Ligand SMILES: C[N+](C)(C)CCCC[C@H](N)C(=O)O
């Protein structure tokens with residue numbers, strides 16, 4: 189049983205990710221390649237030959253069927269050079285393995301997760317973040333050659349959210365353009381780019397004026413939305429409708445510190461969810477998921493799924509569900525602590541964009557006509573964008589077989 193992470197902190201990727209620092213010594217002894225004391229199965233090496241007859245140059249997809257190659261394939265000859273090692277296989281095929289490639293493959297699960305998951309040491313926050321929330325300007329993000337998109341993605345990967353200021357707001361078009369700079373918008377049964385008011389046009393309480401406690405969205409999808417954006421375009425003839433943010437990773441760490449047993453229950457008991465308001469629809473994930481999910485290889489916190497309104501079955505014998513409710517009650521109390529709540533009144537021109545796998549959101553009740561636009565972006569798509577911005581294509585693709 190992996191120890192559940194107290195912290196999802198990681199060392200920031202050090203320079204050891206740079207090829208120039210890799211001083212891995214590769215040896216071939218008795219038909220076995222070794223690096224850093226690790227023996228590479230010949231079949232693994234053959235499967236991961238990177239030559240253009242084994243990997244499609246344009247698509248980076250594997251061209252060979254490794255299962256057509258004998259399991260006991262052996263090394264006919266080998267020759268090392270400064271950057272790696274040349275191997276001629278018993279079937280005559282020739283491969284070249286860079287030092288860095290083999291070095292990466294011998295890393296710990298923690299080291300290998302950093303690039304694969306686009307990890308960055310999370311900066312956990314509470315209500316104090318109000319004094320200096322992560323922010324980037326629209327002009328810095330919207331232009332191809334700007335650094336602003338990197339800053340936007342870095343803010344989200346570090347803090348779980350960012351504001352984008354000075355977004356034109358006479359129409360919703362600039363907001364949509366801003367979001368598509370990250371990746372394509374994820375359509376759902378609410379539509380794609382959403383622009384909503386309290387008209388129950390979709391049978392969900394978001395389309396009403398009631399208060400919504402801190403929650404994560406789309407817990408009823410097997411793969412909940414990755415990013416969510418809100419841009420308040422107008423609010424007339426009424427008051428209220430303040431936005432709430434809570435750092436779910438910070439709340440999880442608080443729970444771990446205060447009640448590790450409750451943390452364990454919320455990390456192991458699966459919970460189901462549903463979206464059943466719209467006619468003819470009842471969306472549920474293919475399986476239950478715990479409130480707190482962790483990376484299987486490293487134990488890092490990966491996701492918070494918390495939505496009391498959309499929750500369905502608790503995956504326990506009903507007579508035993510009391511333990512889950514007790515644990516969830518404790519987490520709920522942590523989430524509702526004033527020091528964990530960041531309240532902000534959104535205003536036209538200021539877009540809120542957050543990681544729906546980490547940051548919970550909510551709102552206070554309101555009166556009048558309140559119009560918000562925004563969209564969801566898939567988790568894998570925005571993390572892909574982040575990884576490429578942080579490490580670049582060569583580093584990311586160079587770790588596919590090692591991550
Ligand atoms: C699409 N838009 C953001 C307007 C509304 C989405 C409703 C989300 C739902 N309450 C949930 O918790 O998943």
Ligand SMILES: O=C(O)CCC(=O)C(=O)O
Pocket residue numbers: 394400405418429430431549550551560
């Ligand atoms: O209206 C808001 O400010 C938030 C609505 C909401 O929580 C949602 O759309 O999931």
